[in-house]
Amino acid sequence: MKREIFLTARFEISKEMVKNIKKMISGKFSYAKSFVILNGITNEEGDNVLSYLRTIGDFEITNDFKYYEDEELMEFDFFYCTGQIKPDTGIRFIDFEFEMNGNASFDYTNYCPKCKEGLKQISPFVVKGLSKKYAAKKFVNPFWAYWIVSSEFMEKIQQHNISGVEFWELLNYKGEASKTNFQMKPTRILQNVLDLKYIKFSDEDCNCINHRVCIPDTTVRLHKEAEASLLDFNELYEHNSSKLTGMYIISKKLLKIFIEEGIRPHWDIDIDPVEFV
Numbered sequence: 651m652k653r654e655i656f657l658t659a660r661f662e663i664s665k666e667m668v669k670n671i672k673k674m675i676s677g678k679f680s681y682a683k684s685f686v687i688l689n690g691i692t693n694e695e696g697d698n699v700l701s702y703l704r705t706i707g708d709f710e711i712t713n714d715f716k717y718y719e720d721e722e723l724m725e726f727d728f729f730y731c732t733g734q735i736k737p738d739t740g741i742r743f744i745d746f747e748f749e750m751n752g753n754a755s756f757d758y759t760n761y762c763p764k765c766k767e768g769l770k771q772i773s774p775f776v777v778k779g780l781s782k783k784y785a786a787k788k789f790v791n792p793f794w795a796y797w798i799v800s801s802e803f804m805e806k807i808q809q810h811n812i813s814g815v816e817f818w819e820l821l822n823y824k825g826e827a828s829k830t831n832f833q834m835k836p837t838r839i840l841q842n843v844l845d846l847k848y849i850k851f852s853d854e855d856c857n858c859i860n861h862r863v864c865i866p867d868t869t870v871r872l873h874k875e876a877e878a879s880l881l882d883f884n885e886l887y888e889h890n891s892s893k894l895t896g897m898y899i900i901s902k903k904l905l906k907i908f909i910e911e912g913i914r915p916h917w918d919i920d921i922d923p924v925e926f927v
């Protein structure tokens with residue numbers, strides 16, 4: 651396991667502190683004034699840095715979590731994948747409209763204007779211009795909800811016969827399909843596979859027909875009986891409270907393709923192993 655720590659110090663980080671901390675860790679260290687991020691460090695390195703900082707002054711830990719390294723992930727068969735760590739919202743990849751019937755790519759029948767859930771994509775997205783910078787990316791994840799892949803990455807996935815996936819075109823305003831980028835979509839949505847015993851329902855949840863759940867960050871539990879029905883790419887019927895659309899469960903086979911293509915778990919894409927209970 652590796653560890654990631656975010657903290658806010660009640661003192662300013664000096665050059666000497668930076669030097670000392672760098673000597674203590676093998677991972678990544680970044681800071682701005684009094685805000686510190688340690689990532690890819692061992693548990694022990696984390697403890698050492700924290701005790702060192704305690705000798706200097708007060709600080710508040712805003713995030714402290716452990717995550718699996720690639721080799722450790724390979725011991726699991728399926729993964730909950732929420733997509734890119736920092737979705738690229740630099741451009742409006744998708745011309746998104748929440749207003750009723752504002753976007754012809756969606757069916758608004760079950761849409762709830764209060765919680766903004768229930769949109770169902772029924773036809774390809776019409777995207778605003780793809781700058782070369784974004785079009786060149788293998789994987790981008792607008793709104794943490796939609797997966798957009800480059801044509802090369804799509805071909806890789808097709809060569810490996812990944813099940814449960816289809817690729818939809820992305821259109822421009824003239825209705826012409828992009829040759830460089832496609833939407834990667836699950837072919838079906840699975841109901842009753844998430845074990846709701848372990849799920850906390852949000853207090854602010856809306857009473858509409860759309861089902862929102864709060865999925866814990868670290869563990870996702872699915873029913874044991876569901877394992878046999880999982881494909882390489884799956885969408886769960888339930889939604890995370892912070893997400894507009896599906897929660898994706900991917901197989902080890904698909905995860906390996908991501909890793910081979912240089913898309914790194916934790917750093918580029920958020921991956922949590924699935925437990926079957």
Ligand SMILES: [Zn+2]
Nearest residue numbers: 762765856858
């Ligand atoms: Zn609602």
